[in-house]
Amino acid sequence: MEPFRLRVLKALSTQIKTVTPANGATVDLSDFTDEAGRPAERVFRGRDIFGYSDPLPMVSIQEHPEALLQSNAPGGGVGSTGEYDILVQGFVQDDPLNPTDPAHWLAAHVVQALAEAKKDRRNILGFGNRGPCVTKMEIGAPVVRPADDETSAVAFFFLKLRLTLVEDLENPFLA
Numbered sequence: 001m002e003p004f005r006l007r008v009l010k011a012l013s014t015q016i017k018t019v020t021p022a023n024g025a026t027v028d029l030s031d032f033t034d035e036a037g038r039p040a041e042r043v044f045r046g047r048d049i050f051g052y053s054d055p056l057p058m059v060s061i062q063e064h065p066e067a068l069l070q071s072n073a074p075g076g077g078v079g080s081t082g083e084y085d086i087l088v089q090g091f092v093q094d095d096p097l098n099p100t101d102p103a104h105w106l107a108a109h110v111v112q113a114l115a116e117a118k119k120d121r122r123n124i125l126g127f128g129n130r131g132p133c134v135t136k137m138e139i140g141a142p143v144v145r146p147a148d149d150e151t152s153a154v155a156f157f158f159l160k161l162r163l164t165l166v167e168d169l170e171n172p173f174l175a
Contacts, residue, residue, distance in 0.1 A: 001173040004132040005084065008163065009061060011125040012086065013043045015117045016059050016110055025109045027057045027092070027102075050091065056154065057092045057106050064160075080169050081135070086161040088114075091154050100144045100155045107142035107157035114139050114161065124163075136164035 002010075019029040032055070034040040042058045050058070064085035090110055092102040118124050118137040127133040140160035147154050 003172050004165070004167055005172070008084070008125065008127070008134060008165065009045050009063075009086075011117075011127070012061055012088075012114075012161075013045055015113055015125065016043050016061070016088075018116070019106075019109045019113050026105050027109060029057065029059060029110075052153075054091075057090060057102070059088060059090045059106075059110060062087045062089070080165075080167045082165060082167075084163040084165050086163065087158060088161055089156060089158045091152060091156045094147060094155045099146045103144045103155040103157045104142075107144060107159065110157075111139055111142060111159070131166040131168060133166050134163050135166055136162075138162040 017030050019025045019027060021028055029042045031039060031041050034055075040055060042055050044058065044060045046062060047060050048062060050060075064087060066085075088110060090103065090106045092106050095101045114137070118139075122129040124134040124137050129135070138161070140162070142157045142159040144157045145151070145155065147156075
């Protein structure tokens with residue numbers, strides 16, 4: 001069994017990987033085979049350093065660096081409901097004339113994929129509606145920025161994603 005929060009991050013990765021031309025997108029975030037014949041990914045979890053050899057476009061999913069308080073069950077119960085803040089960043093190859101245009105496209109496709117994952121309010125990200133589960137997903141507005149050689153050498157976007165989780169603190173591995 002995996003920790004519930006890791007399962008949530010993996011479900012987010014899987015959902016973002018649905019951004020493909022086959023699904024109507026102008027970009028492809030699906031897994032692929034690199035030039036050396038090795039399996040490679042374009043969607044990463046917990047990674048904040050990238051280099052010139054990494055594929056573009058690509059997306060990184062990271063947890064908010066500050067832990068948020070959760071509401072625990074009354075009477076010393078082990079149930080908990082709380083917010084789980086995620087930062088989603090996407091990186092693209094700049095357009096020569098309008099460098100951030102491709103980042104706007106990527107951001108729109110990622111937001112669309114995330115919105116699809118919350119359509120069924122009783123089954124957000126496929127976790128159903130009984131704990132542990134995700135009971136709410138709030139998608140922030142993407143912010144698009146040009147390359148600045150400090151944060152990124154290419155245009156990028158970031159957006160905040162807030163999930164409300166119902167968890168069992170005594171058993172974070174509960175399926």
